Amino acid sequence: MTITWWQILLLTLYAGYQIWDELHIYSSASSPVFAGMLSGLVMGDLTTGLVIGGSLQLTILGVGTFGGATRIDANTGTIMATAFSVSLGMNPQQAISAIGVPVASLLVQLDILARFANTYFAHRMDKKIEEFDYKGIERNFLLGLVPWSLSRMLPVFLALTFGGGLVQSVVGVLNNQLQWLGDGLEVAGAVLPAVGFAILLRYLPVKKHLPYLILGFTITALLTVVFNDIQLLGENVAEVVENLEATFNALPMLAITLIGLALATISYKNGQNGKGTPQQSTSNTQEDSVEGEIDDDEL
Numbered sequence: 001m002t003i004t005w006w007q008i009l010l011l012t013l014y015a016g017y018q019i020w021d022e023l024h025i026y027s028s029a030s031s032p033v034f035a036g037m038l039s040g041l042v043m044g045d046l047t048t049g050l051v052i053g054g055s056l057q058l059t060i061l062g063v064g065t066f067g068g069a070t071r072i073d074a075n076t077g078t079i080m081a082t083a084f085s086v087s088l089g090m091n092p093q094q095a096i097s098a099i100g101v102p103v104a105s106l107l108v109q110l111d112i113l114a115r116f117a118n119t120y121f122a123h124r125m126d127k128k129i130e131e132f133d134y135k136g137i138e139r140n141f142l143l144g145l146v147p148w149s150l151s152r153m154l155p156v157f158l159a160l161t162f163g164g165g166l167v168q169s170v171v172g173v174l175n176n177q178l179q180w181l182g183d184g185l186e187v188a189g190a191v192l193p194a195v196g197f198a199i200l201l202r203y204l205p206v207k208k209h210l211p212y213l214i215l216g217f218t219i220t221a222l223l224t225v226v227f228n229d230i231q232l233l234g235e236n237v238a239e240v241v242e243n244l245e246a247t248f249n250a251l252p253m254l255a256i257t258l259i260g261l262a263l264a265t266i267s268y269k270n271g272q273n274g275k276g277t278p279q280q281s282t283s284n285t286q287e288d289s290v291e292g293e294i295d296d297d298e299l
Helices: 005-025 032-043 046-059 074-088 092-130 134-143 145-162 164-174 179-203 210-240 253-272 278-291
Strands: none
Touching: 005 032, 005 074, 005 145, 032 046, 032 074, 046 074, 046 092, 046 179, 074 092, 074 145, 074 164, 092 134, 092 145, 092 179, 134 145, 145 164, 210 253
16 A cells, blocks of 8 residues: 555644644644544544554653753654555554654654744844734744744655655565564554653652552453453453343443542542641652652642
8 A cells, every 4th residue: 555645644733733832732632642543634544543653652652842952752653653554564563663763763863953043033033022913922922933843744744755665675574584673563562651641650659659559450460351351251252152141341441530530539629628748848859859750739
């Protein structure tokens, strides 16, 4: 399957829009999971897009841009990984490791370039402020979007237009002469979400809320085992009993989300009720700072 011109156009336009959404609109359309969903719809394989987008979303769970710091561009990485995975029939996990993560890391340099280019419009805005030219301020503010969007649109357009042959050659080598490396990349792609969870847990006040973490993990693990056993039993019964209309589903993600929401609500209400003395709170904050965790009042 080749990537058609309209698919390249739509993905390029979205690449330019998603950075605008991330900086100004905040509609969550700039998240990797949304990028995977949209890329999957454009490429005609929603499942692959969601797998790649969800994996990269989990990978950057604990990574932020505090103080204007540049992070890996997981959104652009998701777009390219999904497009090439679907068009070349590439394993999604292999696409994450071989395309998604390297592209996301390389785009850090273009992000920095866009920030430097944007200072030109910032200085023009300073001048317009001194002149009380409000229209000029608004105009330069919007023009600042140009370097940001181009820093995402150009790589996506060039890669999807001219990079298909190179990626196809690489995939062929990974699946033949370097099969061991291709298998290793698939394993690495599957492990990356766990790395994101580890980074997130490193900076959350885990020690302070350890009972909730243990309880949530235990409940989810137990329910997963129960649901999986029921599903397996139902499938076996369906093979024996004809015209069985019952359906047996695995544990839905919504149930896991609600468990986490309930525990978070309990923790929040306990904090609102003032449980714990000020001395204990100060002590916990100092311990969290030593461990590198972000305390609640810093979020």
